[in-house]
Amino acid sequence: MKCAEYYLDNHKIEIHYSFFGNERIFINGDKISERPLSVKKPHRFVLGGNKYDIFSKLDIAGPSGRDYEIYKNGMVLSLVNFKSNNSKALLFLIVVLGLATGYALGLFLYQRYPVDFEKLQLLISNWF
Secondary structure, rough: OOEEEEEEEOOEEEEEEEOOOEEEEOOOOOOEEEEEEEOOOOEEEEEEEEEEEEEEEEOOOOOOOOEEEEEOOEEEEOOOOOOOOHHHHHHHHHHHHHHHHHHHHHHHHHHHOOOOHHHHHHHHHOOO
């Protein structure tokens, strides 16, 4: 799954990751680096006589869950990620938090106002 796309010195840099934990760097469609997903170890490559390092960081609120810092000869670059940002991860986080909140509220209310099932069964049978 592609999670980032940058343009650098007339080169297209794409960052892909798989569900098995591998992260791959493509430059103009050619794979240049592949390694297991790691926050500490950067992807290193040379392009046009310049040394580049790509560090990945966790970004839970972001669309892909990851953010990248690109260094050129030791200096950080400010690049724009051209990958279309969708908010599937944020939507998933909101749904999970909503379900957890509803479950916790339901447990609280059930413990605060316990249900007597014998009375409930009697009420239902008299109603029908």
